[in-house]
Amino acid sequence: MLTRGVLLGDRYRLSERVATGGMGAVWRGTDVLLEREVAVKVLLPSLVADQEFTARFRAEARMLAALRHPGVVAVHDVGQAVLADGGQVDYLVMEYVEGEPLSARVRAAGRLDPATTMSVLAQAADALHTAHLAGIVHRDVKPGNLLVKADGSVVLVDFGIARSRSMAGLTAANMVLGTASYMSPEQATGQSVSAATDVYALGAVAYFCLAGQPPFQGDNPLAVALRHTQEEPAALPPGTPPAVAAVVARALEKRPADRFGSAADMAAAAADARDSTLASIPVSARPPWALAAPTPGTPSATPAATPPVPAFAPPPAPTPAPPAAPTPSVGPTPTGQPAPIGAAPIGAAAVRTPAGFAASPTTGSGSTREDVFREGSSGRRRQLLIGAGAVALVALIAVAVVALRPGQEPGGTDRPPALAGESAAAPDDVALNPGDASTSGPPPSGAPDASRTASAAPTGSGGRTDAPTSAPDPRTTTPGSTPTGKASSRPTPTGSAAGRPNPYTAAQACGSGYQVIDSATLTGGDGQRKGRVFLMYHSGTGANCVVTLKDTAVGTKTAASAYLEVQGRTRSTDSGSFDYYAGPVRASAAGTCVKWGGTTGGVSYGSGFEHCD
Incomplete structure (x- = not known):
């Protein structure tokens, strides 16, 4: 004994x-x-x-x-x-x-701010990638298995149900191992697990951090697991930056092939989303923890990696939230604004952050292509695992329902602050209704994936080849000024250009119902981000929309362009001198490949034909 x-x-x-x-x-x-x-x-x-x-x-x-x-x-x-x-x-x-479960941190704070969540996500994904390179799939990633140290660094624990690819025969038939609230559809239906399984679970963890509750809940583990295979989660809280929402949405794709290609890709996307959130905050007002750090790359299975950026900041003083973007949200709205949590470094003072969100600096250089969906996949529609998969799930859980615990383990209790290598019995499940996983907010959106080289773009004014709008163009109207002419249906800026963040979002420019499915960052030779090109999709109409948002010379007329070409049709382009963005360029493209791209700040991006389904 x-x-x-x-x-x-x-x-x-x-x-x-x-x-x-x-x-x-x-x-x-x-x-x-x-x-x-x-x-x-x-x-x-x-x-x-x-x-x-x-x-x-x-x-x-x-x-x-x-x-x-x-x-x-x-x-x-x-x-x-x-x-x-x-x-x-x-x-x-x-x-x-010596740490505390992430689940306990979230319960104490209600929910975490987007930048903190993305910092946690980047660290955890980078750690998972190291395990994946060694052939290990964790299979039970959840908030209780992520320990947060006093300095904000995150440690992944409890590989108690991890399985190497070479140990496929060592798990009993019909045994489904994992936690239902964070279980991938393929895991729930008894299919083969892979690194993508952990990516999905980590996406569900990010959702839990942002919403204060997991993507799905039910009366029993079977009900929760079924919802993972058949439903979409509710929208994230209003004000969630689109870049952050895009990372979570891609991680939670039903099909493994539609998720990030690797945990390293997910780590890079999370770091970029964190950085884009920080970009809207003046350097002098940034939290002390939000220091520039190398973007997570491809870790080795043996060498030690660079220590991660601490994830938690002192609570910021409250500030009024900016107006929400026009995309409707059907998800629940937690009361109050989330605040970064944890101890601040010695001598650090609390800082103010817009809308209660902390953020971190932009660190990358070069032009990055940011796919919200993996190249080669449909990129426009989520595939639901139904029919035979659901039947298999019922049979599997009938045999192994004990393994599908929604966040608790038999006889367990919450762990004390000092922790090590085993799941806490933390109640990670809270009710959440199904809905649309899209959201919008102040910063530009996009989830970085593969890197692409930018080329210098021509300057000067050009013409647009699609039909222009006769109303006054807010792209060339200073926020707060009184335009002349007809009233415009274009969106109103969500803030002032005086602080130099772009007051518009891609969702605002394209209109209600559009979701980011792809984006590319335009970075100049000086390492400064000049802007972003976004490809949007409207699932209700099957239409695409392209817009180029400026990140430099915001509020000043400079050359910019956006284009969209549906295969077999003439390219539509919007180019000229704009204050805030070029576009939107829209076209119906359901089931048809498209080319898209744009320029700003002397940097250009253009895709090949893709997103064909």
Whole structure:
């Protein structure tokens, strides 16, 4: 029997049980040889005799020990021990992480601000990519398995149900492992898991951070899992930046092929969304934690990575929220504004941030292509897994409903602040109605994916080849001025251009019902972002819309353009000298490939024919 003071392997003295999970218990302990604090995960006695569980337990220890990443809990040792009563135990020794579950942080704050959420997402995705490179799929990514340290850095724990691609035969038939609230459709229907499975789960975690509740809830795990396969989540809270919403939407695609191509791509997209949120805040007013850091790249499975940017900032003073963009939202609106949480660095003062959102700086250079949907996929429609998949799900859960826990584990309780390597029994599920996952807000949107090279664009005024609007153009009207002529149906700026952020969003420019499906960042040779080109899609009409938003010389007439070409038709272009944006250029393109692009600040982008479905 395990009790306080037991010495395992003549080396690890147990002092306090800190968590209990599906495969075992985690104890706080001491490595008496090296005189350091450790976490010891002990396999449940009832499972020691099960050769399958012990084989997985030891194999996972070997795989995890090979990982080197600050965002992955380190494994120090694995062994077996015979207790005084003759019982035998298998144990895993890990680093002891002083931290708090992300689930507890969100519950304490209500919800997190977009920039903080994207910082957490970037760190966690970067850590997951390291595991994926080693052939490990976590399969139970959830807020309770992300520990937040005092400095805001995030550590991924509890690979207790992780499975290597080489261990496909070591999971019992018809066993579905994972947590229902964050379970991917393919995982819920018993299909093969992959890195995309973890990407989906991390997207659901981001949704939980932003909305204060997971994407779906139900009376039982089966109901929750079914909703993941058949429904779309409700809209994120009003004011969520489109760039942030786009990252979450792409991660939560039903088809694995429509999600980010890798966790590294997701990390880069999250970092860019964080940066675009920060771009609307003057440098002097940015939170002290929002420091420029390298964009997550492709980590190795062995070398240590650069320490991540802390994720949590001191609470900002409240400021009035800007007007919401015209896209309607059907999701619930939590009361109050989210605030960054956690301890501030010594001497740091609280800062003000627009609409209660923290943000971080733009750091990248070069022109980046930002696909909200992976190239080669439809890019315009979410595919629902129904019919046979739902039937398979019912059969699987009938066999393994215990594994589909919505966020709790039998007999578990919330962990204390000091945590290590095991799931907390945190209630991560809160009710949320189904709806449209799109949203809009002040900053430009887009989710970065592949990098593309920009070319210098010609300057000067050009002509548009599609029908112009006769109303006064807000693109060339200073916010607050009184235009002459007919009233315009174009959107009104959401803020002043005096602070140099663009007061318009792509959703406002294109109109209600359009959602970002692709975007490209236009970055000059000086490393400064000149603007962004957005490809939008209206699922109700099948129409596309392209708009180029300026990020430099905002409020001053400079050359810009946007174009859209539907395969088999003449290209439509809007070009000239504009204060805020070029476009919108719209065309019906349901089931037809399109080319799109634009220029501003002397930088151009043009796509090939794509988004064909």
